[in-house]
Amino acid sequence: MHLIIAGGVAAGTKAAARARRVNPDIAITLYQDESVVSYSACGQPYWLSGVIPSRESLIIRRASDFEADGIDVRLRHRVSSLNTQARIVQVHDLDHDRLETAHFDRLILATGARPVIPAIPGIELDGVVTLRTMVELDRFRSALDRLQPKSAVIVGGGYIGLEVAESLQALGVAVTIVERVERLFPRLDPEMGQRVHDHLTGQGVRVALGEGMVEMIENEGRVATVVTASGRQLPADLVVLAIGIRPNIELAEQAGIALGSTGAIAVDPRMETNVNGVFAAGDCAESYHRLTGAPVWGPLGDIANLQGRVAGENAAGGDARFPGILGTAIFKTFDLNIGLTGLTEATAREAGLSPVATVISAQDKARYYPGAQELTVKLIAESGSGRLLGAQAVGLGAVDKMIDIAATALLGGLSCRDLENADLAYAPPFSPVLSPIIIAASTLSRKLSV
Amino acid sequence: MHLIIAGGVAAGTKAAARARRVNPDIAITLYQDESVVSYSACGQPYWLSGVIPSRESLIIRRASDFEADGIDVRLRHRVSSLNTQARIVQVHDLDHDRLETAHFDRLILATGARPVIPAIPGIELDGVVTLRTMVELDRFRSALDRLQPKSAVIVGGGYIGLEVAESLQALGVAVTIVERVERLFPRLDPEMGQRVHDHLTGQGVRVALGEGMVEMIENEGRVATVVTASGRQLPADLVVLAIGIRPNIELAEQAGIALGSTGAIAVDPRMETNVNGVFAAGDCAESYHRLTGAPVWGPLGDIANLQGRVAGENAAGGDARFPGILGTAIFKTFDLNIGLTGLTEATAREAGLSPVATVISAQDKARYYPGAQELTVKLIAESGSGRLLGAQAVGLGAVDKMIDIAATALLGGLSCRDLENADLAYAPPFSPVLSPIIIAASTLSRKLSV
Numbered sequence: 070m071h072l073i074i075a076g077g078v079a080a081g082t083k084a085a086a087r088a089r090r091v092n093p094d095i096a097i098t099l100y101q102d103e104s105v106v107s108y109s110a111c112g113q114p115y116w117l118s119g120v121i122p123s124r125e126s127l128i129i130r131r132a133s134d135f136e137a138d139g140i141d142v143r144l145r146h147r148v149s150s151l152n153t154q155a156r157i158v159q160v161h162d163l164d165h166d167r168l169e170t171a172h173f174d175r176l177i178l179a180t181g182a183r184p185v186i187p188a189i190p191g192i193e194l195d196g197v198v199t200l201r202t203m204v205e206l207d208r209f210r211s212a213l214d215r216l217q218p219k220s221a222v223i224v225g226g227g228y229i230g231l232e233v234a235e236s237l238q239a240l241g242v243a244v245t246i247v248e249r250v251e252r253l254f255p256r257l258d259p260e261m262g263q264r265v266h267d268h269l270t271g272q273g274v275r276v277a278l279g280e281g282m283v284e285m286i287e288n289e290g291r292v293a294t295v296v297t298a299s300g301r302q303l304p305a306d307l308v309v310l311a312i313g314i315r316p317n318i319e320l321a322e323q324a325g326i327a328l329g330s331t332g333a334i335a336v337d338p339r340m341e342t343n344v345n346g347v348f349a350a351g352d353c354a355e356s357y358h359r360l361t362g363a364p365v366w367g368p369l370g371d372i373a374n375l376q377g378r379v380a381g382e383n384a385a386g387g388d389a390r391f392p393g394i395l396g397t398a399i400f401k402t403f404d405l406n407i408g409l410t411g412l413t414e415a416t417a418r419e420a421g422l423s424p425v426a427t428v429i430s431a432q433d434k435a436r437y438y439p440g441a442q443e444l445t446v447k448l449i450a451e452s453g454s455g456r457l458l459g460a461q462a463v464g465l466g467a468v469d470k471m472i473d474i475a476a477t478a479l480l481g482g483l484s485c486r487d488l489e490n491a492d493l494a495y496a497p498p499f500s501p502v503l504s505p506i507i508i509a510a511s512t513l514s515r516k517l518s519v
Numbered sequence: 520m521h522l523i524i525a526g527g528v529a530a531g532t533k534a535a536a537r538a539r540r541v542n543p544d545i546a547i548t549l550y551q552d553e554s555v556v557s558y559s560a561c562g563q564p565y566w567l568s569g570v571i572p573s574r575e576s577l578i579i580r581r582a583s584d585f586e587a588d589g590i591d592v593r594l595r596h597r598v599s600s601l602n603t604q605a606r607i608v609q610v611h612d613l614d615h616d617r618l619e620t621a622h623f624d625r626l627i628l629a630t631g632a633r634p635v636i637p638a639i640p641g642i643e644l645d646g647v648v649t650l651r652t653m654v655e656l657d658r659f660r661s662a663l664d665r666l667q668p669k670s671a672v673i674v675g676g677g678y679i680g681l682e683v684a685e686s687l688q689a690l691g692v693a694v695t696i697v698e699r700v701e702r703l704f705p706r707l708d709p710e711m712g713q714r715v716h717d718h719l720t721g722q723g724v725r726v727a728l729g730e731g732m733v734e735m736i737e738n739e740g741r742v743a744t745v746v747t748a749s750g751r752q753l754p755a756d757l758v759v760l761a762i763g764i765r766p767n768i769e770l771a772e773q774a775g776i777a778l779g780s781t782g783a784i785a786v787d788p789r790m791e792t793n794v795n796g797v798f799a800a801g802d803c804a805e806s807y808h809r810l811t812g813a814p815v816w817g818p819l820g821d822i823a824n825l826q827g828r829v830a831g832e833n834a835a836g837g838d839a840r841f842p843g844i845l846g847t848a849i850f851k852t853f854d855l856n857i858g859l860t861g862l863t864e865a866t867a868r869e870a871g872l873s874p875v876a877t878v879i880s881a882q883d884k885a886r887y888y889p890g891a892q893e894l895t896v897k898l899i900a901e902s903g904s905g906r907l908l909g910a911q912a913v914g915l916g917a918v919d920k921m922i923d924i925a926a927t928a929l930l931g932g933l934s935c936r937d938l939e940n941a942d943l944a945y946a947p948p949f950s951p952v953l954s955p956i957i958i959a960a961s962t963l964s965r966k967l968s969v
């Protein structure tokens with residue numbers, strides 16, 4: 070049996086490794102259009118800033134590691150077309166610019182996603198960069214080295230934009246973030262997003278909200294100015310496009326594989342597409358929200374790994390299920406940690422639920438213990454039942470722990486009344502006597518009882 | 520209505536505050552035999568070592584804070600006897616050495632626990648100290664200042680002994696831990712406890728296992744040598760008794776209030792004793808294990824707060840339930856963090872369950888991210904169902920996060936198959952792409968499928 074995997078960053082390589090583990094006998098070929106596989110895109114902002122000294126450390130496993138497991142890795146090869154009836158892919162050998170074909174019994178599409186590039190004047194100018202693949206990372210780094218920017222405009226106030234804001238200010242570049250909607254990181258409810266906004270402006274980042282970018286103006290062949298919808302001219306030696314990403318679904322689409330309502334490839338819980346034996350995983354694939362059951366697209370590295378594991382297992386003859394996602398996310402910008410899981414008050418209402426919420430601030434360790442930091446937790450539950458719907462946390466402290474507790478509580482279908490009596494780990498170096506999440510759950514329980 | 524509370528550290532003060540919040544109109548009197556209320560006993564080792572510079576910072580709230588809420592706090596008053604029929608307590612005013620009586624409608628026993636003091640020769644010598652109340656803390660500190668010990672024996676390898684080992688070595692005192700059983704912190708399964716042992720000896724702590732202390736020998740009126748059962752003589756300018764604690768149940772016992780099988784005061788889920796209107800909470804009270812349903816005694820500060828909240832609410836006319844505990848615990852010794860929740864392999868077997876376990880080691884952040892630390896996670900599930908039974912974690916890294924995720928998973932009745940697909944918070948500064956707990960759950964799932 071021959072398993073072909075199209076794409077080799079997170080989902081593709083995880084699927085390959087899992088398939089090999091499940092079935093030592095099948096032939097596995099992995100095509101990857103870059104010259105490396107298995108790298109951490111999420112670590113890129115930290116190499117740009119110098120927090121991570123070595124570019125090599127972003128590479129998790131090398132092609133040779135996979136080869137040693139009997140996985141045939143073809144670098145700089147892109148699967149360019151797919152015939153699901155004949156079970157054949159056409160592959161473009163990028164270095165030799167020639168096409169080859171290969172037969173598969175099973176196929177995993179792990180083609181990823183790519184940044185949105187708006188079609189506006191000046192978009193192709195030198196100094197306009199994106200961040201996603203290692204190719205893009207190298208271009209970004211080269212632009213920094215060559216252009217020595219003093220000022221940058223980051224287009225997009227999502228997590229990549231906010232992470233890169235930290236990286237660029239660390240390099241001495243004055244940053245302005247342009248965001249089309251009226252607030253930064255709009256996935257958070259407004260009062261939590263405001264804390265992110267205040268932290269960024271406190272770090273000297275300029276923020277231009279409520280208008281998009283319409284044009285870039287050059288000076289001596291490189292970008293110099295970003296023009297916004299209202300006509301503001303923002304100086305920019307460097308422009309980072311972080312507007313969003315979209316799934317790479319062209320190969321699937323061309324082959325007649327069904328897409329879902331989110332625009333990503335539709336899959337069942339086995340990560341199988343509507344074509345028998347053809348799976349999809351990672352940023353190109355759709356998922357389901359565990360709380361609402363609605364199709365969602367959650368293009369993140371950990372989800373790619375979980376989905377890749379399931380796709381790889383099933384493609385190799387196993388029978389695993391991917392139960393969907395909670396929309397958990399976390400990132401930091403400067404010293405501020407920001408996380409969320411489940412539904413926000415806004416998305417809970419959109420889903421037809423009746424949410425009740427509370428926001429509390431507390432220390433993440435005993436107040437007297439060195440290094441205790443404040444954080445703010447918002448907890449959302451369904452009115453009546455008290456069933457937890459989501460959590461958001463922002464602060465200098467252990468946001469990651471709060472979000473992971475909340476995500477696990479959501480997984481267990483807990484109510485805020487369950488959570489307020491949780492037996493969590495307390496000792497002064499680790500937590501206040503009652504965890505902030507317990508305090509939030511207790512406050513929310515009282516609110517629900519009124 | 521008059522609510523009397525006997526004891527004012529964690530459970531007693533929490534109960535008082537909660538009762539006042541639930542019912543602004545009742546009279547509340549809190550008797551506390553020390554000269555302070557509401558302090559953090561858990562922080563004491565860190566004030567001894569100097570990690571926490573100020574003794575005052577261990578005091579969470581002062582008597583005057585409670586008085587401001589209309590709670591009558593009587594310091595240096597100990598409830599010395601109780602008549603549940605007449606609804607009367609006798610109170611010993613320690614400063615004036617006189618007895619007074621008071622009538623109550625509701626009573627909360629929050630009398631705490633005290634260190635076990637073995638009846639062996641030399642036990643009353645100068646330089647033999649314990650750690651629990653602020654009175655004991657001050658005696659400990661005074662012994663350090665007066666005796667300037669060069670060597671110390673800590674009797675007992677539980678968490679207090681291991682915390683104090685760190686404190687004393689930080690002060691330049693050479694520490695030997697004497698533990699009667701064959702391993703340190705025996706609540707952990709042996710292979711996890713071994714990691715604790717290795718870390719301590721790596722820090723220069725001497726460890727004498729498998730024999731108790733039988734005698735202390737003096738020199739010039741102060742302790743100088745500890746003699747163990749096998750006749751070993753250990754030099755000790757200071758001896759710290761950390762053998763264990765027992766609940767202060769004499770008041771309850773004298774009044775005919777029922778004790779449970781653990782020896783602590785028996786309570787129902789409302790924290791009410793067998794006497795109507797008399798509640799117990801905190802270290803003097805029993806609890807139930809959420810996984811086995813068995814009575815357990817979990818004398819820890821966070822449990823005291825949770826129980827105190829429930830007792831206070833109910834004593835004031837509310838109707839709250841305390842759902843029991845998981846036996847979650849965490850502490851650090853030197854750089855090593857140690858935590859557990861739920862059942863160990865050993866206690867699962869004792870409870871008649873058939874456990875399957877796995878031990879994995881992983882980094883707590885992306886491997887390339889600065890500050891990533893290794894930790895070891897042991898995960899235990901029921902064979903067949905895969906239902907999670909417990910977790911243990913030891914390491915330099917985010918043990919607290921692993922334990923809190925596991926405790927919440929136990930609360931939700933999750934299986935390791937649920938946990939292996941958990942949507943936890945990933946970004947390089949916070950976690951590897953798959954959390955160590957997910958890796959452990961995945962490994963355990965595979966083991967269960969075999």
